[in-house]
Amino acid sequence: xxxxxxxxxxxxxxxxxxxxxxxxxxxxxxxxxxxxxxxxxxxxxxxxxxxxxxxxxxxxxxxxxxxxxxxxxxxxxxxxxxxxxxxxxxxxxxxxxxxxxxxxxxxxxxxxxxxxxxxxxxxxxxxxxxxxxxxxxxxxxxxxxxxxxxxxxxxxxxxxxxxxxxxxxxxxxxxxxxxxxxxxxxxxxxxxxxxxxxxxxxxxxxxxxxxxxxxxxxxxxxxxxxxxxxxxxxxxxxxxxxxxxxxxxxxxxxxxxxxxxxxxxxxxxxxxxxxxxxxxxxxxxxxxxxxxxxxxxxxxxxxxxxxxxxxxxxxxxxxxxxxxxxxxxxxxxxxxxxxxxxxxxxxxxxxxxxxxxxxxxxxxxxxxxxxxxxxxxxxxxxxxxxxxxxxxxxxxxxxxxxxxxxxxxxxxxxxxxxxxxxxxxx
Numbered sequence: 001x002x003x004x005x006x007x008x009x010x011x012x013x014x015x016x017x018x019x020x021x022x023x024x025x026x027x028x029x030x031x032x033x034x035x036x037x038x039x040x041x042x043x044x045x046x047x048x049x050x051x052x053x054x055x056x057x058x059x060x061x062x063x064x065x066x067x068x069x070x071x072x073x074x075x076x077x078x079x080x081x082x083x084x085x086x087x088x089x090x091x092x093x094x095x096x097x098x099x100x101x102x103x104x105x106x107x108x109x110x111x112x113x114x115x116x117x118x119x120x121x122x123x124x125x126x127x128x129x130x131x132x133x134x135x136x137x138x139x140x141x142x143x144x145x146x147x148x149x150x151x152x153x154x155x156x157x158x159x160x161x162x163x164x165x166x167x168x169x170x171x172x173x174x175x176x177x178x179x180x181x182x183x184x185x186x187x188x189x190x191x192x193x194x195x196x197x198x199x200x201x202x203x204x205x206x207x208x209x210x211x212x213x214x215x216x217x218x219x220x221x222x223x224x225x226x227x228x229x230x231x232x233x234x235x236x237x238x239x240x241x242x243x244x245x246x247x248x249x250x251x252x253x254x255x256x257x258x259x260x261x262x263x264x265x266x267x268x269x270x271x272x273x274x275x276x277x278x279x280x281x282x283x284x285x286x287x288x289x290x291x292x293x294x295x296x297x298x299x300x301x302x303x304x305x306x307x308x309x310x311x312x313x314x315x316x317x318x319x320x321x322x323x324x325x326x327x328x329x330x331x332x333x334x335x336x337x338x339x340x341x342x343x344x345x346x347x348x349x350x351x352x353x354x355x356x357x358x359x360x361x362x363x364x365x366x367x368x369x370x371x372x373x374x375x376x377x378x379x380x381x382x383x384x385x386x387x388x389x390x391x392x393x394x395x396x397x398x399x400x401x402x403x404x405x406x407x408x409x410x411x412x413x414x415x416x417x418x419x420x421x422x423x424x425x426x
Contacts (some may be wrong), residue, residue, distance in 0.1 A: 079103075087100060098160065102160065120221055124399070131214075134211045134397070138389050141204075141315060141316030142315060143289070143385065144289050145204075147232065149204070149338070153205075153209050154212050154216075157209070197358050232396050233391055233394065234392075241286060243264055244286065246264065247265075249292075251287050254308045254311040255308065257307060260296060262281050262283070262303075263304070266281065266282050267370070268282045268365050269363070280297060280309065281297070282295060286382070288385075291315060291382065292312065292314050293311065294308055295308075295309055313334055314382060315382070317331045321371055326368045327365050327366070328362055329374055331378075334358050
C-alpha cells in the first residue's frame, strides 16, 4: 500500500531492491514475473484504486497523486506534514492517532532527520494542551487509577508504535484496511448516562492514550530512547497519612470485617433497604493515591473501635450537603475498579455485559455540625489523594524534565510538591 502511494519507508525499499537482486537468476525471474504474480500486481492495483475511491467517499478528500512523476520524497514530506497535523487535532480518536504513530515510526526510522522546527513546535503546543487536560483528571472521578492506567498504556504504546527492536518485523497492530476505513464504534452496548463514572472512565482512558502518544512523540522526535516505564515518582513515605494511621488502615485498604479505630469517625444513619435504617460510624481515609469511604459498626465491648461493614471509593464521590436538609450528606458511589480493565464485566470485544449505574448514599447525621465535619473530612482526604497523584506524575507533566531524563523511569520520592484540591472545585 505504501509502495503504491510512493511513500514506502527507506528500509522497505532496500529490502525490495535486495529481493529483486536475489531473484535475478532465470528461475527467480520466472517466479518474480510469472503471470500469477502479474495478476497479483494487477489485483493489488485495482484494490488500491478501490480504497482511493472509498477514502474519497468516506472523508471527502482525494488521496490520488495529482502530479505524476513527482519524487517519492515529496510525498513522504507531505505525509509527515499530514501526520503532524493529525496529532494536533482534538477531534480524532486515540485509536486513530495510535495508527498514525505507527505509520510515523515506519516513515522516520532515523527519528529527527525529517522533522523540522515547525513540526516540533506544533507537537509541543498539542502536547501542552493534552497535559493540561490530564491535569484535570488528577482530581477526577478515576484519579486513583490514573497512574496505573498511564503506566499500562505507556507500555502498550511503546510496543505497538515506537518499538525500535527488530525493525524488519514491524507491522501494524491490526488489519490495515481497518486503519484506512475504521468502522463506527460505540462506547458501550447499553445506554449509559453521560454523567456516569463509566463514561468518565472511558474519557479518562482515551485522554491517557492520547497523552502517552503525544509524550512519546516528543521523545521520539528528539531522537532519544523511550524508557520502558514513564518517568514518574515512586510512592513516598507520606503514602499513609495521619488519619489512616490512627484508624489502623494501611495500603491494602479497608476490608469488610476488619477492626479499626473510630478516632475521627462521625456517627450517622443510612438505609440500604427501604424502611431498614442502620447506625454506622462514617470515616473518609486516603492512603497514597487510593482512598475510601468507610462505614463501620461500633464494637459493644470496645466503643473506641468498630468493624468495617461497607467500603466504597473516595474518588468521584462528589459530596454534597442537601439544600433542604442540612443534616443529610449525599455521596455518589462509583465502581471499585475500571470496568474495561475487568474482563469479568466485559465481553471479548470490550463491550459492557450489563448496564453500569453509579450508586448513591445519603447519610443522615445527628446535627448540622456533624454533617459539615464529615463533608470537610472527605474534602481533606480527596485533597491529599490528589496531591499524591500529582506528585507522582509531576516529572511526566514537565516536558523538559521528562525528555531530559527519558532514560529514567522514577524520580526522588521525597519531592514535596503540592496540588491541593480546593473545596470549590467539588
